[in-house]
Amino acid sequence: NAGVTQTPKFQVLKTGQSMTLQCAQDMNHEYMSWYRQDPGMGLRLIHYSVGAGITDQGEVPNGYNVSRSTTEDFPLRLLSAAPSQTSVYFCASRTRWVRQGASEAFFGQGTRLTVV
């Protein structure tokens, strides 16, 4: 069981380049999210999705696009990379079906992105 898989693990971009960070989960989870993690800032939500075809903005959405065409995949697109987007990016998923309260989120291993 692979869980949440992110690719690539490392990436260096030049300012102005575009790229897509991939995220796939094999747990049939409805909810998926993208976070960025910067020193001293914790995990900040970029975009999230509650199911295929449905996405919404988080705390820091500017400069990023997402789409959710399947339950399994939730790619994050950087439209025109800027040095301020240098960060570690994490994808997470969780199920909406629980007996009590809410389910925990499962995280990928992260993508370390450097924009020069």
Next chain:
Amino acid sequence: EDQVTQSPEALRLQEGESSSLNCSYTVSGLRGLFWYRQDPGKGPEFLFTLYSAGEEKEKERLKATLTKKESFLHITAPKPEDSATYLCAVLFGGGNTPLVFGKGTRLSVIA
């Protein structure tokens, strides 16, 4: 104002020296409070979920507790392998809201 605040930012302990980490939250309608452990270069790893005030969960040297506005992660007789960043997250409101994280506590346990 941060919805989830963790303290201290960093904590250095001697091996065997017990202590507690704090997570306080300002949101209402809590549906769950989650503790994660994160090792350098890795994604967060789930530890505990707490749902209601008075609830406690234990795993090895870790015990998590929850009151109406805060949670504590108690570490009893820590070992160097407990060194990590511990993250707290809350889920509140309706079913579609995502997790909101605190900034974490960096724990170092010295042998």
